[in-house]
Amino acid sequence: GQNIDQPTEMTATEGAIVQINCTYQTSGFNGLFWYQQHAGEAPTFLSYNVLDGLEEKGRFSSFLSRSKGYSYLLLKELQMKDSASYLCAVRDPSGGSYIPTFGRGTSLIVHP
Amino acid sequence: KAGVTQTPRYLIKTRGQQVTLSCSPISGHRSVSWYQQTPGQGLQFLFEYFSETQRNKGNFPGRFSGRQFSNSRSEMNVSTLELGDSALYLCASSLDQGASSEQYFGPGTRLTVT
Numbered sequence: 001g002q003n004i005d006q007p008t009e010m011t012a013t014e015g016a017i018v019q020i021n022c023t024y025q026t027s028g029f030n031g032l033f034w035y036q037q038h039a040g041e042a043p044t045f046l047s048y049n050v051l052d053g054l055e056e057k058g059r060f061s062s063f064l065s066r067s068k069g070y071s072y073l074l075l076k077e078l079q080m081k082d083s084a085s086y087l088c089a090v091r092d093p094s095g096g097s098y099i100p101t102f103g104r105g106t107s108l109i110v111h112p
Numbered sequence: 113k114a115g116v117t118q119t120p121r122y123l124i125k126t127r128g129q130q131v132t133l134s135c136s137p138i139s140g141h142r143s144v145s146w147y148q149q150t151p152g153q154g155l156q157f158l159f160e161y162f163s164e165t166q167r168n169k170g171n172f173p174g175r176f177s178g179r180q181f182s183n184s185r186s187e188m189n190v191s192t193l194e195l196g197d198s199a200l201y202l203c204a205s206s207l208d209q210g211a212s213s214e215q216y217f218g219p220g221t222r223l224t225v226t
Contacts, residue, residue, distance in 0.1 A: 097167070101157070
């Protein structure tokens with residue numbers, strides 16, 4: 001089976017740093033994705049980690065530890081437009097599919 | 113390059129009716145996946161099509177079906193609609209179905225069942 005957990009909601013202040021955690025329990029592993037979804041819009045790709053370590057892309061970074069079944073998305077210099085839902089998704093090919101399974105998402109609210 | 117398009121964007125149906133949603137993937141993409149998104153359950157996988165064949169299916173009743181055409185466009189159909197089918201239906205396309213393939217999502221179809 002597959003189980004992906006993320007906090008339901010987080011709040012942070014403009015200009016600050018926030019870390020959104022994701023833990024997973026899957027039979028197999030072939031990559032972890034982070035997506036951003038603004039209200040009423042489609043999810044957009046943020047990052048993909050398949051090896052342990054930190055991937056940095058501008059203000060956003062994503063970290064993966066396969067042995068711990070753990071990832072986080074780090075958002076620096078928060079802006080109001082970062083208020084959105086952040087979805088963690090894991091690819092588990094053990095069932096013969098490369099379709100990622102999504103967590104329920106973390107709603108991030110950035111306030112002034 | 114045009115993104116993933118979905119039609120219609122909004123739809124209101126009554127219980128018992130059936131509905132067909134359409135998805136046009138990014139040009140050159142052969143894999144199309146469908147998801148249902150609700151506030152309570154998040155993004156749940158419905159099915160995936162690759163080269164006109166259903167390759168994977170999620171845990172949804174047989175009322176949910178789909179198909180893919182030779183030009184990679186895909187449709188999904190929901191018959192005998194129930195109130196619980198009200199959701200955002202998202203389509204995602206990718207180049208292939210391999211591990212390195214990233215998914216690109218369309219804007220979704222918001223279905224309301226009354």
